[in-house]
Amino acid sequence: MTRIKGFFAQTSFMGSAALLASSTVLGQGLVLLVQPLLTRIYQPADFGWWALYGSILSMAAVVINLRYEQAIQLPKEEPEARRLLVLAGGVGLVLSALIGLAFWLFRGIFSAWLGFSIPGWFAALVGVGLACIALMQAGSMWALRLAQFGVLAQTKFQQGLWQALAQVGLGLVLKGPGGLLLGDVLGRLGGVQALWRLWPRSLEGISWPALFQVARRYRSFLFFGTSAALLTAASFHLPFIVLTAFFGTAAMGQFGLSYRMTTIPVTLVAQSIGQVFFSRAAAARQTPELARLTAQTATTLLALGLPIFGALFVVAPQAFPLIFGPAWQEAGLYARLLAPYLLLSIVAQPLSTLLTVREWQKALLIFTVLELALRMGAIYWGIGTQQMYWAVFLFAASSALVAGLSLGLFFRAAGVRWGDFWSRVRPFVWLNLPILLLLGGLGHWFAGWSLLVWAGLLAGAVLVWTLMQLRKGGLQ
Structure with missing residues (x-):
């Protein structure tokens, strides 16, 4: 990780984002590289x-810290931020234990609703996974406050490395989905271990009255932020649970693989840039600089996303069975459907922290109610077919x-x-449209790996040109 830190200057916006992205590329790149192996070790139902x-x-993660981790960036004084860190971490561990216990005790009810039995070990891993997430979320926000982008970079790399090695190794000795889930947990533990050294070693100034004081001061994050975040998470992840209940784990495995693989670029770019954007936006929230920073970030993300998801839209149906095996052709069709949504998502996700920066929790809550209604309405309409x-x-629509x-x-x-x-974005849109049409035409002349090579070359050339234009335009 010290080599990675040396490649990128952490003083600029894009330098910090590039440091995080490079480590996420390394960590998630390992996860990506082992996917073709995992699809041959595990069955589609295991992926389901x-x-x-x-x-x-993911649904529980957004409320596991009661959103107090989002407030760690805001206090001017470090003692107050440290109390928020302890509050967020402590609340997260307690709620993880309670949710895990409740899921284990009531797994029979969940099994009846889903239409298949949930084993006890699955329920137990829910609590363990949530505890890891709670510590990572609070620790990551603390690292952002300290501008420790190198530690965040190590966290992303270590999580991907531990997950990839564990899922492959456990898959060779365990039958069924246990290896995938245990490997997921071990990856999260790797991320917690990397962040642990930044946690304060002294509890000076930490007391129950002090914790109650900061909890009251930032209670809008609890009342409005938690509700909005839960609704947002439900709109994203409840459809996966509903689809599993209606179509089974095998069909969900196909969709789950396509969703996971196509969201890797979103994870690589949006989360890395989004974390740095949050730090900069919190500092500029009362100045005109916020509008310029937002427009620049959105332009960068859309320009980089156009060639990636344009190529995905064209080649996904052929790419998935080639890379992951002939049993995964259905996943390629789903990836094509997801491409337009992912292009917009890669722009919107990093900017979502603007509502936290501006403390627009009420607006966020109202919008997420609409978001949940639209997504769940679409899902039940689809189930009706x-x-x-x-x-x-x-x-996807x-x-x-x-x-x-x-x-x-x-x-x-x-x-x-x-x-x-x-x-700002018009030149990039007009360039990518003819490239997308050209790729569609090549699909009539080439097939298999030849088409994938052509798509990679064209998308890569457009990405290089895009980066040059962004740098020429003063990207920092």
């Missing part, structure tokens, strides 16, 4: 269990609509004008 586990964790393909299509609407809300929070944003 992993998708179900991930959806449960009794075809997984149409359920995924409607989920509603998600794209939500991402577009949320982008408008974020621009309003930052004071960004749509006309100014369009003038």
Whole structure:
């Protein structure tokens, strides 16, 4: 990791983001590289269990710290921020234990609702996974406050490394989905271990009255932020649980693989840039700099996402069975459906912290109610067709609509004008449109690996040109 730190200067926005992204690329790149091996070790139904586990964790993760970790960036004085860190971490561990116990005790009820039995070990891993997430979320925000981007980079790399090695190794000795889930937990433990050295070693100034004081001061994060975050998570992950209940773990495994693999670019870019953006936006929240920073970040993300997801839209149906095996052709069709949504999502996700920076918790809560209604309405409409393909299509279409609407809300929070944003992104849009048409035409002449090579070369050339234009435009 010291070599990675040396490559990127941490004083600039893009230098810090590049440091985080490079380590995420290394960590998640290992996860990506072992996927073709995992799809041959495990069955689609095993991936369905992993998708179900991930959806449960993701829904609970957004409220596990009661959103107090989001406030760690805001206090001017470090003692107050340290109390928020202890509050967020302590609340997270207690709630992890309670949720894990409740899930284990009532797994029979959940089994009846899903239509298949949930084993005890699956329920136990829910609590363990949530405890890791609670510590990572609080620790990551503390690292951001300290501008310890190198430690965050190590966290991302170590989590990916531990997960990749554990899932492959356990898959060779365990049958069923246990290896995937245990490997997931071990990866999260690797991330916690990397962050642990930044946690304060002294509890000076930490007392129950002091913790109650900061809990009261930032109670809007608890009352409005928690509700909004839970609704947002439900709109993203409840459809996975519902689809599993109606179509089974095998069908969910296909969709789960396509969703996981196509969101890797979002994870690599959006989370890395988003964390640095949050730090910069919190510092600029009362200045005109916030609008410029937001427009620049959105332009960068859209420009980088256009060639990636454009190529994915064209080649996904052929790429998935080639890379992961012939049993995964259905996953390629789902990946194509997800591509437009992911393009908008890669822009909107990092900017979502603007509502936290501006303390617009009420607006966030109202919007997430609409978000949940749109997504769940689309899912149940798709279930009514009794075809997984149409359920995924409607989920992707509603998600794209939500991402577009949320982008408008974020621009309003930052004071960004749509006309100014369009003038920034127009050159990149006009370049990518003919490239997308060219790729579609090549699909009639080439197939298999030849098409993938052509798509990679064209997307890579556009990405290089995009980076040059962004740097020429003064990207920092």
